[in-house]
Amino acid sequence: MRIAILALQGAFAEHEKTLSRLGVESFEIRQLRDLDRPLDGLIIPGGESTVQGKLMDDLGLTEPVRRLIESGLPVWGTCAGLLLLARRIANDVRTHLATMDVTAVRNAYGRQLGSFSTRGSFAGIPDVPMTFIRAPYIAQAGAGVRVLATADDRIVAAREANQLVTAFHPELGDDLTVHRYFLDMVCKQVAR
Amino acid sequence: MTQVQSADDTPTQHANRYELNKNLAQMLKGGVIMDVTTPEQARIAEDAGACAVMALERIPADIRAAGGVSRMSDPKMIKGMQEAVSIPVMAKCRIGHFVEAQILQAIDIDFIDESEVLSPADDTYHIDKTRFDVPFVCGARNLGEALRRIQEGAAMIRTKGEPGTGDVVQAVTHMRAMQSEIRRVAGMAQDELYEAAKQLEVPYGLVKYVHDNGKLPVVNFAAGGVATPADAALMMQLGAEGVFVGSGIFKSGNPAKRAAAIVKAVTNYTDAKMLAELSEDLGEAMVGINAQEIELLMAERGV
Numbered sequence: 504m505r506i507a508i509l510a511l512q513g514a515f516a517e518h519e520k521t522l523s524r525l526g527v528e529s530f531e532i533r534q535l536r537d538l539d540r541p542l543d544g545l546i547i548p549g550g551e552s553t554v555q556g557k558l559m560d561d562l563g564l565t566e567p568v569r570r571l572i573e574s575g576l577p578v579w580g581t582c583a584g585l586l587l588l589a590r591r592i593a594n595d596v597r598t599h600l601a602t603m604d605v606t607a608v609r610n611a612y613g614r615q616l617g618s619f620s621t622r623g624s625f626a627g628i629p630d631v632p633m634t635f636i637r638a639p640y641i642a643q644a645g646a647g648v649r650v651l652a653t654a655d656d657r658i659v660a661a662r663e664a665n666q667l668v669t670a671f672h673p674e675l676g677d678d679l680t681v682h683r684y685f686l687d688m689v690c691k692q693v694a695r
Numbered sequence: 696m697t698q699v700q701s702a703d704d705t706p707t708q709h710a711n712r713y714e715l716n717k718n719l720a721q722m723l724k725g726g727v728i729m730d731v732t733t734p735e736q737a738r739i740a741e742d743a744g745a746c747a748v749m750a751l752e753r754i755p756a757d758i759r760a761a762g763g764v765s766r767m768s769d770p771k772m773i774k775g776m777q778e779a780v781s782i783p784v785m786a787k788c789r790i791g792h793f794v795e796a797q798i799l800q801a802i803d804i805d806f807i808d809e810s811e812v813l814s815p816a817d818d819t820y821h822i823d824k825t826r827f828d829v830p831f832v833c834g835a836r837n838l839g840e841a842l843r844r845i846q847e848g849a850a851m852i853r854t855k856g857e858p859g860t861g862d863v864v865q866a867v868t869h870m871r872a873m874q875s876e877i878r879r880v881a882g883m884a885q886d887e888l889y890e891a892a893k894q895l896e897v898p899y900g901l902v903k904y905v906h907d908n909g910k911l912p913v914v915n916f917a918a919g920g921v922a923t924p925a926d927a928a929l930m931m932q933l934g935a936e937g938v939f940v941g942s943g944i945f946k947s948g949n950p951a952k953r954a955a956a957i958v959k960a961v962t963n964y965t966d967a968k969m970l971a972e973l974s975e976d977l978g979e980a981m982v983g984i985n986a987q988e989i990e991l992l993m994a995e996r997g998v
Contacts, residue, residue: 510725511962512724512726512744512746512962513722513723513724513726513746514722514724515725516724517721534963534966549721549722550722550723550724550725550726551747551782553744553781553782554745554746557744557958558958558959558962562962613803614804614805615716615804615805615829616803616828618715618718618719619715620714620715634714634718636715636718636722637719637783637805672718675718
């Protein structure tokens with residue numbers, strides 16, 4: 504199993520480190536030719552969604568990545584990654600890959616003083632640590648979207664078929680729950 | 696759950712706030728933070744792919760040219776930037792001027808740069824950054840300075856470089872010094888770390904962290920004199936985790952194009968072919984002054 508990590512900007516190294524702790528091979532996508540390598544899943548990391556979105560456009564990555572997702576490639580977006588995958592952003596006219604049927608709210612908790620950490624249930628697994636950094640949340644999810652976690656009644660993790668999003672950052676801590684969940688998605692897809 | 700915690704809260708909450716602040720710096724990695732002086736410039740920077748902007752009344756080159764005492768920017772101006780863009784907005788306070796920092800925190804700033812670019816307010820003490828809820832970034836010329844600022848509560852470090860010059864030589868010197876000292880500490884025997892802590896004038900715990908991890912405990916950016924995509928890529932290859940660009944963009948011929956090129960250069964900093972393309976046709980670069988031609992070395996402020 505080989506996981507690609509979009510490495511244009513943000514906390515991609517943290518995902519690489521977490522995957523290597525789980526014994527999973529990963530590689531970075533920094534430009535179009537990196538997509539030529541075989542991949543079983545894709546992680547879009549935290550960072551600034553405007554930066555990653557613009558670089559994806561400028562480097563010609565947006566369309567090829569969208570096609571991969573639409574053809575069933577398992578993808579996981581954390582924070583900025585959630586915004587890149589969201590079909591609608593309530594407080595921004597810009598959308599990016601727009602493959603997932605959710606409406607996200609950018610900087611939904613305000614500026615850095617609104618950043619926080621908490622613990623909660625993720626996909627039925629209790630007490631998972633969740634770190635939110637100038638985070639978005641999901642204001643509205645389409646019919647085919649399954650809510651995996653909420654915090655203060657707001658949707659902070661969800662899944663639609665091969666697409667997983669978390670508004671929080673599992674790659675920042677030691678907890679491996681969400682990475683394991685995503686790898687399980689990838690395994691099931693590979694087996695098909 | 697999301698309420699702002701004050702410095703009086705429990706040590707656990709405080710440690711948590713520091714973690715969240717270091718985490719924000721992690722989200723900025725691989726990005727370019729640009730100095731801007733108007734909301735219009737802030738929008739140009741955001742559209743070009745800046746991962747954050749530094750709101751300033753004057754860019755360092757103009758501060759240098761104007762002389763006199765340079766202070767924190769007008770909060771109203773900073774608020775204008777906060778309304779103009781969706782990316783994090785940073786602002787500078789003078790070294791040791793904890794009231795300027797309190798003011799910046801009060802207007803909900805995302806990051807405070809306790810900066811040698813402004814006139815120092817205190818020639819002995821830096822701000823006790825552990826008493827604040829917002830994150831701080833501080834300049835450093837070497838490992839000792841970096842670790843002292845981290846002990847004071849900095850959530851991010853940048854090289855000092857020599858701001859406002861368009862000359863990258865000092866940033867290179869500082870980044871090389873830092874990386875070389877990190878490698879030296881990483882290779883030390885356990886019992887040599889106590890002496891290293893003494894020589895660096897920093898707590899043993901921080902030296903131990905550097906020894907065990909081969910890196911600073913916080914994100915480390917390059918700053919000072921970066922003017923071209925090649926400069927930015929040079930700093931990344933030397934070990935920077937991202938780049939601040941000050942005067943280099945809005946003192947050049949085509950700021951939007953140069954800014955976008957520097958952003959791409961930071962992402963693909965090892966691809967010389969792409970760097971060549973990015974370096975084409977950028978218009979006039981910031982003229983700059985050589986670091987040895989200037990009388991005021993800002994990097995010597997606050998050590």
